Amino acid sequence: MYILMKGRNTMKKINRVLALMLAVLTVLPMLVACGDKGGDTNNEGGGEIMELNTVVPDDLTFSGETFTVLCREDNAWGQYLHEIAADEDATELVNEKVYKRNLEVEERFDLEKFEAYAIPGQWAVNGDFINTFKNSILANSGSFDLIMSQQAYMADMSLVDLFYNFYEVPYVKDNMDAEHYYQDIIDEVTIDGKLMYMVGDYSLTYWESLYVLYFNKTMAENRNVGDLYQMVRDGEWTFDKMTEMCKGAWTDLNGDVWPDEGDSFGYITEIPNTTDAFWDLFDIRITSKDENGNITIDVDQAKMVNVLEKVVEFKKTDDTHFQQTDSSQTEDSNVCDKIFREGRALFYPATLDRAQDFRGMETDFGIIPYPKWDANQDKYYTRAQDGYSVAVVPIDVPNLQMTGAVFDVLSAISNETVIPAYYDMALRDKYARDDESGEMLDIIREGFKFSFGVFYAPDLDRGLEFRILISEDNTNYVSYYNASKKGYERRLKKLLEKYASLDEQ
Numbered sequence: 133m134y135i136l137m138k139g140r141n142t143m144k145k146i147n148r149v150l151a152l153m154l155a156v157l158t159v160l161p162m163l164v165a166c167g168d169k170g171g172d173t174n175n176e177g178g179g180e181i182m183e184l185n186t187v188v189p190d191d192l193t194f195s196g197e198t199f200t201v202l203c204r205e206d207n208a209w210g211q212y213l214h215e216i217a218a219d220e221d222a223t224e225l226v227n228e229k230v231y232k233r234n235l236e237v238e239e240r241f242d243l244e245k246f247e248a249y250a251i252p253g254q255w256a257v258n259g260d261f262i263n264t265f266k267n268s269i270l271a272n273s274g275s276f277d278l279i280m281s282q283q284a285y286m287a288d289m290s291l292v293d294l295f296y297n298f299y300e301v302p303y304v305k306d307n308m309d310a311e312h313y314y315q316d317i318i319d320e321v322t323i324d325g326k327l328m329y330m331v332g333d334y335s336l337t338y339w340e341s342l343y344v345l346y347f348n349k350t351m352a353e354n355r356n357v358g359d360l361y362q363m364v365r366d367g368e369w370t371f372d373k374m375t376e377m378c379k380g381a382w383t384d385l386n387g388d389v390w391p392d393e394g395d396s397f398g399y400i401t402e403i404p405n406t407t408d409a410f411w412d413l414f415d416i417r418i419t420s421k422d423e424n425g426n427i428t429i430d431v432d433q434a435k436m437v438n439v440l441e442k443v444v445e446f447k448k449t450d451d452t453h454f455q456q457t458d459s460s461q462t463e464d465s466n467v468c469d470k471i472f473r474e475g476r477a478l479f480y481p482a483t484l485d486r487a488q489d490f491r492g493m494e495t496d497f498g499i500i501p502y503p504k505w506d507a508n509q510d511k512y513y514t515r516a517q518d519g520y521s522v523a524v525v526p527i528d529v530p531n532l533q534m535t536g537a538v539f540d541v542l543s544a545i546s547n548e549t550v551i552p553a554y555y556d557m558a559l560r561d562k563y564a565r566d567d568e569s570g571e572m573l574d575i576i577r578e579g580f581k582f583s584f585g586v587f588y589a590p591d592l593d594r595g596l597e598f599r600i601l602i603s604e605d606n607t608n609y610v611s612y613y614n615a616s617k618k619g620y621e622r623r624l625k626k627l628l629e630k631y632a633s634l635d636e637q
Contacts, residue, residue, distance in 0.1 A: 184544040187307045188537045193242040197531070199538050201246075202265055202276040203521070204253030211485065215336035215521060216280060217248035225562075226336070229553040233545045237538060246538075249276070255519070258285035265526060269294050274530040278539060280335070284518035287329060289591045289630040296525040297634070298327040302536035310540075312547035314338075320584045323427075323631040329522040329587075333546040334539070339554060340485035341516040343409050344576055345503070349496040349565075351396075351478045355381065361568040364500050364512070364575060371414075371503045374399070374479060375446050381478055382450040391450045393467050396476040398451040400468045405457075405517050406481050407443075407598040411586055412515035414439055414505040418585020418594050419624070427584060427628065429592075429620045433610055436597075439505065440607040447602060453477075456603065472497075483517050487563035499569040501576045513581040518589075591627045592620060 204212040218231035234246045253261040261281055268275045299305050308318060312333040321329055331338055347360060357377045363369040378398025386394035401407070411418065416439070420430035447454050455467045472480040475495035481502055490497055501512035529535050555577075560570035589595025593616075601612065 184541060184548065185307075185310050185312065186303070186540050186544045188303050188541055192537055193240075194531065194534045194537075195242040196244050197241075197534060198245045198247055199237070199241075199243055199277045199534065200249050200275065202249050202251070202279045202281075204261070204281055205250035207252075207254045211340070211519075212253065212337065212521070213248065213250050215334070217250070224558075226550065226554050226558050229549045230336075233542065233550055236545055237542055240541060241534075241538060243538075253281045255282065255284065258282065261285075262288075262291070266291070266294065269526045269528050272528045274528050276526055277529055277531070277535045279524045279526055280521040282519050283329075283331075283522045283587070284590065286522050286524065287587055287590065289588075289627050292326075292328045292630065293634060294524075294527055295328045296527055296529070296532065297325075298330050298525070299325065301525055301539070302533045303540045304330070304536045307540055310544065310547075312543040314580075314582070316580070317582045317587075320582050321587055323628065324425075324635075326631050326634060329524060330539075331520070331522055332543045333551050334523065334543045335521045336546075336550060336554060338516050338520040339551065340483060341518075341520040342484045342576065342580070343406065343413065343481055343502055343514050343517065344484050344499050344573075345501060346472060346480045346482060346486070346490065347498050347500060348472070348475055348478050349498055350475065351381075351495075352498075355478065357478075360498070360500055361572065364572060367504075368507065369500065369503045369512070370507060370509075371442065371505055374503045375442070378446075378449075378451045378478060380451065385476070391453065393453065393455070393471060395453075397453045397471070397478070399446070399479045400453040400455065400471050400477040401481055402457040402466075402468050403454050403603050404599045407602050408595060409481075409502075409515050409517070410439060410443070410598045411595065412513055412581040412583060413502045415509055415513055415581070417583055418589070418592070419583070421584065427624065429585075429617070429624055431613065433613060435505075436609040436613075437607060440598075440601055440609055443598075443602055444605050444607050448605065454602070484559070487559060491563050496565050498566060498572075499564060499576075500572045501579060511579050512575060513579040514576055515581050515586065518586075588627060592623045594620060 201216055203216050206213045214227055214230060216230070217234070218227040220231060222228045222231050237243065238246050251261060251264060262285065265276060265279050299308075304313075307313070309315065314331050317331045318327060321327060321331075352360065355377065360369070363373065381396070381398030382391055383396040384391075385396055386392070388394075391397070410416070414435075416432055416435055418429070418431060419427050421427050446452055453468075453471065457466060457468065468477075468480060468482070469486065469489065471477050472482075473490060473493055475493065487499065502514060504512060523539065525532070525535055525539075555573070560573060564570050564573070585592060586595055597609070597612065601607070601609065606612070
C-alpha cells in the first residue's frame with residue numbers, strides 16, 4: 133500500500149491518510165493513489181482562469197487544502213481513471229484537457245493538490261469499493277471530499293444515508309440548471325426533494341457509455357442496403373428496416389454448416405447490457421411520475437410483448453449472433469468485438485468508447501443511431517450503459533463548502549474543455565471514419581434518454597427483463613410481469629420510504 137503526495141506534509145493530511153488506511157484494512161483491494169495527477173500550481177498549462185457558468189465567487193479559496201476524490205482505477209479496458217486524473221506529460225487530447233482542468237481547479241482555489249485516490253471498482257469487486265468508503269464514513273475519518281463510481285452499484289437505497297443531498301450542497305444547489313448538470317437526470321433521480329446522486333460533465337464515462345450502432349461500410353455497400361445516413365436524417369431508420377437488411381447475411385466462413393462465432397453475420401450483439409438498453413432505445417418506461425411527483429410502476433405491456441416477439445424472431449435467424457458476455461472480458465476475449473473488428477458483421481450495437489478500439493480496422497465503419505422501434509417514435513434514443521460514474525458527497529466530508537465549490541467548478545470546466553475535446557476532436561475527428569458519422573453523433577446526442585426505473589433498477593429488482601427473456605426466447609412478458617408485479621410495488625414503496633426517512637435523521 134502506498135500513497136504518493138507532494139508539497140507540504142501537514143499534520144492534517146497525515147491524519148486523513150492514517151484514518152483512510154485504518155478504514156480500508158478490512159477490504160481486499162490494494163489501494164493505489166494516482167500520485168502527481170493534478171500537477172503543481174507553478175507548472176505551465178493552467179493558463180488564465182476562464183469565465184465559467186458557476187455561482188462560485190472568484191475570490192473564494194481554500195489555501196493549502198487537498199481535495200481528494202475516491203474513484204475507480206482503470207480496468208482491463210483502460211477505462212475509468214482518465215475522467216478524473218491525467219499525467220502532466222499527457223499528449224492525448226482528452227487526457228491533456230483533464231490534466232489542465234485539474235490544474236485550473238488547483239490554481240483557482242489555491243489548493244495544495246487535487247488528488248484522485250483510485251482503487252479497483254469494477255462490478256466484480258463492487259463490495260470492496262463500497263466497503264472502502266462505507267467504513268471510512270462510519271469512522272468519520274473525513275478522508276474523501278467526493279466519491280465517484282459505477283452507477284449500477286452506487287444507486288443502492290441502503291447507502292443513501294451516507295451521502296449528502298445535493299440540494300443542500302453549497303453552490304451546487306444554486307446552480308442546478310447549469311448545462312454541466314444533466315437536467316433530465318436530476319428530474320428523474322430526485323425523490324421527495326432529495327438528490328443523492330449527480331451526473332454531469334465531470335463524468336466522461338457517461339459519454340463513453342452511450343449506445344450507438346456501428347456498421348461495416350463494405351458489407352453495407354455489397355448488400356446494397358442504401359444510404360443509411362440519409363435514412364437517419366429522414367427519420368426512417370427503424371428496427372424493421374434493419375432486420376430486413378440482415379436477411380441472408382450469414383456466411384459460413386469456417387465450413388461447419390452451423391452459425392457460430394467464426395462466421396459472418398448481419399447483426400451481432402452482447403445479450404446482457406445491450407439488450408438491457410432496449411428500455412430506453414425503444415422508449416419504454418418502467419415507472420411513471422405524475423404532476424405531484426408520485427411515482428408508480430407503469431409498463432406498456434403490449435409494447436413489451438411486441439418488442440420481445442420481434443427481437444426473439446430476429447435472434448432465431450441464422451443472420452444474427454447473440455452472444456452472452458460478461459464484464460470480466462477484455463477487448464481480445466470479447467467475441468462480438470472480435471467479429472466486428474475482423475469485418476464479419478454488418479451491424480453491431482455497442483458503446484461509444486468502442487470507436488477507439490475499432491480505429492485500427494482495415495474495413496471502414498460508420499456510426500449511426502440505434503434504429504427507432506417504429507416510424508411513430510419521435511426521435512432516435514440512446515442511453516448510457518450503467519458502468520458510468522455517478523458522484524456522491526459523503527456525510528463526513530471535512531468541508532462541505534469546499535466540496536460544493538470545487539465540484540461545481542470542476543463540472544463547469546469539463547463542460548467547456550473536456551467534453552468538447554472528447555466529442556468534437558477525439559471522437560468526431562479522430563475515431564470516426566467520415567464526416568457523416570460526426571453528423572450522426574449530433575443526432576445521437578439529441579436523443580440522450582434517462583429514466584427513474586432504469587437508474588434504480590437494482591432496488592426495484594427491475595431492468596433485466598429483456599436480457600432474461602430474450603436469452604430464453606420467451607415472449608410471454610405478461611405472465612412474467614404479473615408474477616412479479618406485487619414484488620415490484622413493494623420494492624418501490626420501500627425505496628420511497630427510505631428517502632422519506634432521511635428527513636428524520
